[in-house]
Amino acid sequence: MIIDVHGHAGPWFFSTEVGSVELNLALMDRYGIDRQIVSASEAVTYDMVSGNSWLAEVLETQPRLLGYVVVNPNDLAAAARELEKYRATGRFVGVKVHTTYPGQPLMSAAVRDALGLAAEAGLPVLVHTWDETVLGLVDVLERYPDLRVIAGHMGGPAWRTAVEAARRSDRLYLEPCCSITDRGRFRYALDRVPLAQMLFGTDSTLVDPAVAMGVVLEADLTDDEYDHVMGRNAAGLFGLEAETDPTA
Amino acid sequence: MPVERQEIDLDVDVLFGVVPSRRLDASLEAVAELHKRHRIRRGLVCSLRSALFDACTGNDEMRKARERAGFVPVGAVDVRDALTAEAEIERLVASGVRLLRLFPPEQWVEADSPGLAHLVDVAVGHGMVLLTSGDLSSFWRPFAGRGARVCFLDVHAYRVADFVVLARREPGFVASTRMLCGPDSIERIAGEVGAHHLAYGSRAPLHDVLPSALRLRTAGLDDREWRQVAGGTAAAWLADPA
Numbered sequence: 272m273i274i275d276v277h278g279h280a281g282p283w284f285f286s287t288e289v290g291s292v293e294l295n296l297a298l299m300d301r302y303g304i305d306r307q308i309v310s311a312s313e314a315v316t317y318d319m320v321s322g323n324s325w326l327a328e329v330l331e332t333q334p335r336l337l338g339y340v341v342v343n344p345n346d347l348a349a350a351a352r353e354l355e356k357y358r359a360t361g362r363f364v365g366v367k368v369h370t371t372y373p374g375q376p377l378m379s380a381a382v383r384d385a386l387g388l389a390a391e392a393g394l395p396v397l398v399h400t401w402d403e404t405v406l407g408l409v410d411v412l413e414r415y416p417d418l419r420v421i422a423g424h425m426g427g428p429a430w431r432t433a434v435e436a437a438r439r440s441d442r443l444y445l446e447p448c449c450s451i452t453d454r455g456r457f458r459y460a461l462d463r464v465p466l467a468q469m470l471f472g473t474d475s476t477l478v479d480p481a482v483a484m485g486v487v488l489e490a491d492l493t494d495d496e497y498d499h500v501m502g503r504n505a506a507g508l509f510g511l512e513a514e515t516d517p518t519a
Numbered sequence: 520m521p522v523e524r525q526e527i528d529l530d531v532d533v534l535f536g537v538v539p540s541r542r543l544d545a546s547l548e549a550v551a552e553l554h555k556r557h558r559i560r561r562g563l564v565c566s567l568r569s570a571l572f573d574a575c576t577g578n579d580e581m582r583k584a585r586e587r588a589g590f591v592p593v594g595a596v597d598v599r600d601a602l603t604a605e606a607e608i609e610r611l612v613a614s615g616v617r618l619l620r621l622f623p624p625e626q627w628v629e630a631d632s633p634g635l636a637h638l639v640d641v642a643v644g645h646g647m648v649l650l651t652s653g654d655l656s657s658f659w660r661p662f663a664g665r666g667a668r669v670c671f672l673d674v675h676a677y678r679v680a681d682f683v684v685l686a687r688r689e690p691g692f693v694a695s696t697r698m699l700c701g702p703d704s705i706e707r708i709a710g711e712v713g714a715h716h717l718a719y720g721s722r723a724p725l726h727d728v729l730p731s732a733l734r735l736r737t738a739g740l741d742d743r744e745w746r747q748v749a750g751g752t753a754a755a756w757l758a759d760p761a
Contacts, residue, residue: 286680287701298702301737450675450700452727454543478676479702481737485730 274505275299275480276365277397277423277448277472278309280326280336284316289476292329295336302480304473305502307336308509310367310397312477314341317372323353330362337509339367339397342388344381345374354392364509365421366396378407386411390418395444395508397472401427405436412440419508421470424449430456437464444508446472448483458490461500469500470508524736527559528750531650532672532695532720535584536567536577545724547584554589557728559721561589563618563650563753569595570622574607582614591757593618593650599626601634605641612645618756621651623658630657643667648756655694656681667691668756670718676701679708686712693752695720697731705738705748714744718752 282290299307314322319341330338340357342350357363366389368382375381377400389396398408398420405426412418421444426433428451437443437460445464447457461469471487473480492500506512533554535547545567554562564584569577574597584590594611596604598621611619619642621635628635630653639661642649649669651658655678662669668691674682675698686692686708697720699705708717719735721728735749 285677285701286683286707287676287703288707289702294702450698452730453541454724454727456727476702478700479734479737481733482700482730485733486727489727489729 272305272502272506273303273471274502274509274511275304275307275473275475276421276470276505276509277446278307278336278475279312279315279477280309280329281312281322283312283477287477292333292336294476296333298475298480299335302484304480305335306511307475308339308365309336310339310341315367315369315372319343319346319353320349323357327357327360327362330360338363339365340394341367341369342385343373344368344379344385347381347384347388350385351388354388354394358392358394364394364511366392366394368396369399371399377404383411383414386418386420387415390415393417395419395421397421397423399423400425400433401429403429403432405429405433408443409436409439412442418442420444421446421472423472425456425460427451430460434460434463437468441465441468444468444470444504446470447486448472448474448478449486450478450482452482452486454489457486461490461492461496466496466499467504469496470505471501520736523742524745524749525558527557527719527732527735528561528746529719529753530554530559530562530721530723531670531718531753532697532722533562533564533590534567534570534722534725535564536580538567538725539571541725543724547587547590550724551587551589553723553728557721557732559728559732560750561591562723563593564590565593565595565620565650570620570625574604575610578607578611578616582616591618592616593620595620595622596638597626598623598628598632598635598638601637604634604638608638608641608645608647612647617647619647619649621649623651623653625652630660632661636661639665639667654678655685659685662692663689669693670695670720672720672722673698675699676704679704683708683711686716692716693718696735696748697722697726700730700734703739705735706740709740709744709748714740714747715752715755717748719749
């Protein structure tokens, strides 16, 4: 089973027609992706509350999709309410924290506290990481012993630093989606980070899954590596092990 | 995926040499092997020595690529030294090199650099085709209004609209597909301004090749458009119709 841990749902403001959930499913079919964990683009870029609400309605009718509750670090009280509201549905299996749109650096107190909320809720967090501050996640993980964090984009251009961070904490996971496809980036990580911490993510529908698929396949994974990266690790992290047929 | 979409004819974004920021085999032999593995027939190849250290000796090194099947030599100049670069363009033209690659971000050159604008004029005056890195949203300006034939190698999916509005009035503007990674980025440009404004580029060996190759191979283009992007656009620069 292939699980994509970094998906988006809804339109974006770039010149691209990616607003339809049907596109999520069509791209999943094209690349053999069984489950995709998505956040609402509206919640990421604009309004956490209305975006999460929209996604909750989508998830009611789309069994192959699961959700991230988007948490805006600028309003932690509202974020706590969102977590309480949507965790109970069973359709939201993680938390998404972006840094660009809320205008909060990864190492800000606000982001740290937002991650703390996720730890309290017992949910893994997908965090947008794009520079050397990804290393600071190690300190945050030490502060919250129950926290599990996915470094989205594997640090972007700072992927070597992301690898160093993942070597320092067994609760820091890496997923590779990125439009910068530096050669050998994923193999570099596989050779240094415990296999259990490596995940597959695409950034679909903002980015075509061909890019992340290409990055992973270029790494010449062994069967065991492929099995863990493409599904097994995510199933364990998000508690999806018992689910084999999402359409059942 | 149709069998005829397995082979890509021309890769417009190929480098070789030494990569000081990485431990990476970027030799010409390694690049050739990458292309072979990914079924890419030919590449427009430029020396990293030219880009990062010394344009003249780098271009001499690059010319040796001619001896190897599958590579078309691309010259380079150092925009930080526009005076030497003028003479180097003359030398390149005299030796039959028809493509010139510019590296403004790698050489810490701003989009409004006088030297950059001047060198674009010199190269265009010699009928050269230009390949350039840099964010399209700022680096379009020195190439506009000059009748330049230029391939922007770093056009991101987020800049599709900017590229389309530029291409409507600049017939020589082409976008490399490497970072046109959205599910409809390539298709949208082809539909808006035509596939002749697109060319496949991988940035081998600095970047993984399969992501860009797989995106092109799965692109929703008709066969004629696909062949145009996979080689036709660049072949036209070489007066060598695919």
